[in-house]
Amino acid sequence: MNKRSIWGDRNRPSTVVSLGPLSFLLISLVAVIVFMGSDSVSEFGPWILIASSMLALGLAIFGGIATKRGLRTGLYRSALQILPAIPILICIAMVATTWMLSGVVPTLISFGLELLSPRFFLVIACAVCSVISVMTGSSWTTIATIGVAFMGIGGVMGYSDPWIAGAVISGAYFGDKVSPLSDTTVVASSTAGVDLFDHIRYLMYTTVPAMGISLVVFLCVGLFSTVGLPDSDTAVTGILGDTFNLTSWTLLIPVFTLLMIVLRIPTFIVLLVASMLGVVGIFVFQPQFSMSVADVLSSIWSGVDLKTGDAFLDGLVGTGGIIGMLPTVFLVLSAMLFGSVMIGTGMLARLTEAFTASLRKRTPIVSATVCSGLAMNCATADQYLALIITGNMYRSLYRRFGLEPRLLGRSLEDSISVTSVLVPWNSCGLTQSTVLGVATLSYLPCCIFNILTPLMSILVARIGFRIPDPVKCYKPALDAK
Secondary structure, eight states, X not given: OOHHHHHEETTEEOHHHHHHHHHHHHHHHHHHHHHHOGGGHHXXXXXXXXXXXXXXXXXXXXXXXXXXXXXXXXXXXXXXXXXXXXXXXXXXXXXXXXXXXXXXXXXXXXXXXXXXXXXXXXXXXXXXXXXXXXXXXXXXXXXXXXXXXXXXXXXXXXXXXXXXXXXXXXXXXXXXXXXXXXXXXXXXXXXXXXOHHHHHHHHHHHHHHHHHHHHHHHHHHHHTSOOOOOSXXXXXXXXXXXXXXXXXXXXXXXXXXXXXXXXXOOXXXXXXHHHHHHHHHHHXXXXXXXXXXXXXXXXXXXXBOOOOSOHHHHHXXXXXXXXXXXXXXXXXXXXXXXXXXXXXXXXXXXXXXXXXXXXXXXXXXXXXXXXXXXXXXXXXXXXXXXXXXXXXXXXXXXXXXXXXXXXXXXXXXXXXXXXXGGSTTSHHHHHHHHHHTSOHHHHGGGOHHHHHHHHHHHHHHHHTTTOOOHHHHHXXXXXXX
């Protein structure tokens, strides 16, 4: 067997060769998790991604199919989707620091301890995050603001960080998925060629059951957990009150931020203005800190390390600043490099063809779409690229076998939009683990909604609920063409 037949045909990589870099990536990450722990992914992840990129590039050069044009195209497509996340990550770090120093987060924690029942906390956190995310269309902004406050409240009540993060993420991604304001929802519907509101209505058949089960699970966890307020929740509030000026006036900052989001102001602008409002709030609401402008800028860069007299609360009110976000930025750039090489060498295209070659019936096609979506979240490290690539890969297949485009759009959302946050090196997983301070693989088992949704998509396809007969549903569309 000669080199060309081993490599592939028509200057394209074979499936086996294309699987090499992805397999190396996954095996290496699993090894790190097993021998070093899930928290080590953020430390070793960038180097594994870079090594996987070099392996893919080396195989492409050896096979004679690495072209400058292809690599430039891959870099452009990957960078176009991933690079805009970097300034947003920096702004999130700024918001976390300024909202802490201005008293916004401590005030929300104090009010939450007074108003929320510990037994129903996870259900309430999930529901509130879902409502806010529906209104705003942004899971990232929801998690970076109210989600951070819920992490503090739940921690004081005695919940483990993974369960709190799971409730927050489940709610935020449910709302993001069904909101007409969500960019991922718009991308999924347009990629499948479906009207936006038809797409959202069709999502409900898988999304609502998954969310209902999730709420029941969170309720049961709360009811059967040994959690509750400390012996005196006023003691916690008192310690926070000794450090911060806890006043409801600080809540004007998140209220104005929410208003900007509802008005569809771009996320970067919203977070930048929110951080600036936090800076103003430091001087207006927390004059006891006696901070100069230079002190504030230093805190934004290096983070907050306040001493409250309580070790738990010291960790709660501490932030990493921009420096704390830099490892995540490095991981994002490494993921972008891996996606660029996989796209530019044609390995990703070869893998997509292999996934679809033998599909004929509805359930296998939907199952393959879901599995491909998960694989693309791993291979491209970005949900937008995964949505577009997977949608383009399966559109003709759905048309060929008479499956309506609404089913494709739903399968894309069910498998990609909600699972991106579960992949440690995906831009969503990287961001949320950093913002919430919980390793991706630690909160993964607790993200009930995100786990159930792709399974629900396959189950509903198997049952055939609300899936029209292929010939009847698609023949008019074919005739129109």
